[in-house]
Amino acid sequence: MRTDDLIRALAADGAAPPVPLRQTFAAALIPGVAITLIFLLTCLGPRPHLLALIGDPRLTFKLCITLLLSVLSGKLVTRIARPGATLRSIILMLGIVPVLLIAAGIVELCAVPHALWGQRLIGSNAIHCLKSIPFLAAVPLVSVLLALRQGAPEHPAWAGAAAGLFAGAVGAAFYATHCPDDSPLFVAAWYTLAIVFVTAIGALGGARVLRW
């Protein structure tokens, strides 16, 4: 089969327009997030009096930072799926998240007496957090990796890591509505650890399933 023959076959197959990548991501994410919401409601349940606490600055920060990380890492995933796309600006923007987290941690250290630092850091159930975030991240991770297979990431492991970061952030955002520990110190330690874990799983998975 000569190259001209191959081109003829490819052109004939081109009569069917491809599914736009945006649509693929939406089709994977909407059910993924819906299932995670069901998991949250049935397995963990929202925190009692969540709505009454909504104005609390620590809780608000916890919800906002996980949502911000979800949005920015989601943007990174859709960029990284496209060969030749520039990632610089979105990676710089992602840098805001650790900066905000460190700033909030410093504010917390100033606002809380020294004797309570340890208690705020350890919280009431750190192990539960370490288990629940990856649990809630599992379905979003699988759905994002499946969607990324329709893209063409130049570096499969890195793309997988981006998918893991996104899934971890989504899992953390959901978990934040359940978790009774609101201190930025707790978030900086345990949420970060859980998200890093999901990111590493994503990198391992991406290296296997995102080759093209």
Next chain:
Amino acid sequence: MRGDEQEKQWALLMRAGNAGDVKSYKRLLEQVTPVLRAAARRALAPAGMADTDAEDVVQETLLAIHLKRQSWDENAPFGPWLRAIARHKMIDALRRRGRRVNLPIDDFSELLPDDKAGPERLIADIDRYLDALPAGQRKVVRAIGVDGASIADAAARLSMSNGAVRVALHRGLAALARKFRTEEP
């Protein structure tokens, strides 16, 4: 044609192609092929690889362009996308043949298109992979690619429905790309 102009032209053709315009899409593939060929030969020659190897890489790159065409953002420039795909496939080909080479393909515009494919050229890999496809897919890909049949012609000749021909064609091409990626060259 200058590089920029050419890439704008390609972007127009690709946009039409992704909307299902077969003629524009075919023209795009025909226009990028000589440039891909020149790039592949330049990249592979220092590794001591023959022009037939380069042609294998060109075919693999064309398959990737086709199967990943949804990953091009219509509002983004076409050149960086094409170069990233070509680079990915060349590095892959060199690695699979046990060579580790750094190749910056930063600019296609400085490459003179290489049209000397030679119709009689022996293309070893794709024929071997084609032979390993399930019979239905192989017959459809051959009828449309090698014999130049239309979808309807192929359907009549193989007593299949048009839809079944389209499905077999798409699956056959995807399977070819997979074989390029996973089998020993």
